[in-house]
Amino acid sequence: MTETTEHRFSGETLTPESAGYDAARSVFNGLVDRRPQRIMRCSSAEQVAAAIASARADGLPLSVYGGGHGVTGSAVVDGGVCVDLRGIDHVVVDADARTARVGGGATWGAFDAATQEHGLAVTGGRVSTTGVGGLTLGSGSGWLERAFGFVCDNLVSARVVTTDSRIVTASESENPDLFWALRGGGGNFGVVTEFTLRLHPLGPIVFGGMLLYPGFMAVDVLRNWRDYMLTAPDAVGSGVALITAPPAEFVPEPARGQPCVGVVIAYAGDPDEAPAVLAPLLEFGPPAANLCQPMPYVAVQQLLDPPNPKGMHNYWTGDFLTEFPDEAVEAWVEHGFPPVSPLTQLIVVAGGGAIARVDDDATAFGNRQSPFNLHMLGMWPPDPAQDEQNISHIRALSAAMKPWSTGSVYLNFIGDEGLTRVESAYGPEKYARLRGIKRTWDPDNVFRHNQNIPPA
Structure with a gap:
């Protein structure tokens, strides 16, 4: 594994010889059976940056494991580096501000449990083991969407690790083009290690x-x-x-x-x-x-x-x-x-x-x-x-x-139905805009093991 002094990985790395490797690479869809060269377990944005740098230095394809619930199984990649976010699973609720900071590896079950302690909620996955990250970046459909909008409509800001291992914030006021793209553009533009979501009074009953x-x-x-x-x-x-x-x-x-x-x-x-x-x-x-x-x-x-x-x-x-x-x-x-x-x-x-x-x-x-x-x-x-x-x-x-x-x-x-189907999700104008933003933030299409939007 190649590392630079600036990006030295301090987390746990699993290889095919490691105990726990098979459990770590399994995903929701049993049709998917992929074997990463290494699974890099991260507990911070800095570790994610180091994992991305090491994959790029070795010329290996990269995947991101949040909840592993997506039917494409894109959380794992054959012969590449799986950046495992499951150790970044915090949920910190600010009941007064009605917001929650949630890690990119958290599930909706954990999120709902934490927010309901304060009688607060936001639209979440219909299966509690769904990852917060994948659902939010894909827009986020759930039972509360007619009341509170999609998850992405309630995204206040995101902490993003970029293809060149920088850690940036995306919001309406910081990197607004990236913020626009993250709300429905999937994991094409970087690895989100923390989401700040707006909450609404609901429950607990x-x-x-x-x-x-x-x-x-x-x-x-x-x-x-x-x-x-x-x-x-x-x-x-x-x-x-x-x-x-x-x-x-x-x-x-x-x-x-x-x-x-x-x-x-x-x-x-x-x-x-x-x-x-x-x-x-x-x-x-x-x-x-x-x-x-x-x-x-x-x-x-x-x-x-x-x-x-x-x-x-x-x-x-x-x-x-x-x-x-x-x-x-x-x-x-x-x-x-x-x-x-x-x-x-x-x-x-x-x-x-x-x-x-x-x-x-x-x-x-x-x-x-x-x-x-x-x-x-x-x-x-x-x-x-x-x-x-x-x-x-x-x-x-x-x-x-x-x-x-x-x-x-x-x-x-949907599963892997090709680029034409991805384009149809956005229409020609939005798709062109997304490809332009992709060119800015990921010109080499490092983040391609997903419903991919190639750079313009």
Whole structure:
């Protein structure tokens, strides 16, 4: 490992011979099995700077491990240097200022636990093991987005280690072009070791949970949910998932293991007002199971943890919709059911609210006027014999929904689909601006093991 006096790495380095190497290189998606030459575990921005310098000095590709939850598995790189941020996982809350400083290796579970001690929150990942860094840089969709905006809309500043190992601050007043690019441009411009996020009063008790319906009601449930969400108050966060009913106590026995529809609800207003506000959802059906009630916000944030275990094989894609008419609803259900794997989740999330009121040019991420966002999450046990059938199912569903797609995409919802798909997430003007900023901050495209934006 080449080091300079200026950038001498003082953290722990794991190599393929080290104890703990295999555990350290594993990521959420079990389809990804990459072997870095070394994993450089960092506990400070200075150590990150040294790790970047050593990778560059040795001419090795570089990856950044935050939460490791991204379906592309870009946290690890074959034969290169993995800059491991998991030791930079602090969450420091300033309750008076309603802000939190959070390390680039922290997860949303830790973040939510720390902020909820003060009755504060911001939009966070729908699975608590998701990394704060990857979600924020990719814009940051979550249950609270209609109330408080995307995570990137609540970013106050970022501490960034650059390709030449400088440590800089990006905010509205310092390096504003970099700050603009970080809000939706992904990990293309540097390694963020600390985010400062704006918080909002919420919790610790909110109204939330899930409604469960049998699969044969899917079209009717989706139509009712769609019509309600088009005019719902901003405080209503919700999504509908075509899933397989788990073998759980709350599921009626005949429904277990059968196709079903789950309506997730997270209400950011007064919990006492929720039943009246949500009546068109709560009273529809009736559902086979109604798990909606006042509960800790952290419990709402962990609702989807059990069906999203680490190590399963995953293939994801997604699309924003221009509309969700009856024909689209019917196509979604027809091509989605029955799922190939009982672990697969086909999710529709409602847009609108706070995210739609931010000017489209305010951040790198756009697509703010789309009323609905599809997340096609194919998941199955780690058996290569099942790969082709499951991947084909997701691709066929995606193709069936293209007539209603905007042509754009939320990058955190897709795998490696090529540069054209990355460009479509931004549109030609924003993409050109991002490439120009990339040329300034990373002219050699060192940070390329991601949904890459090459320098102009």
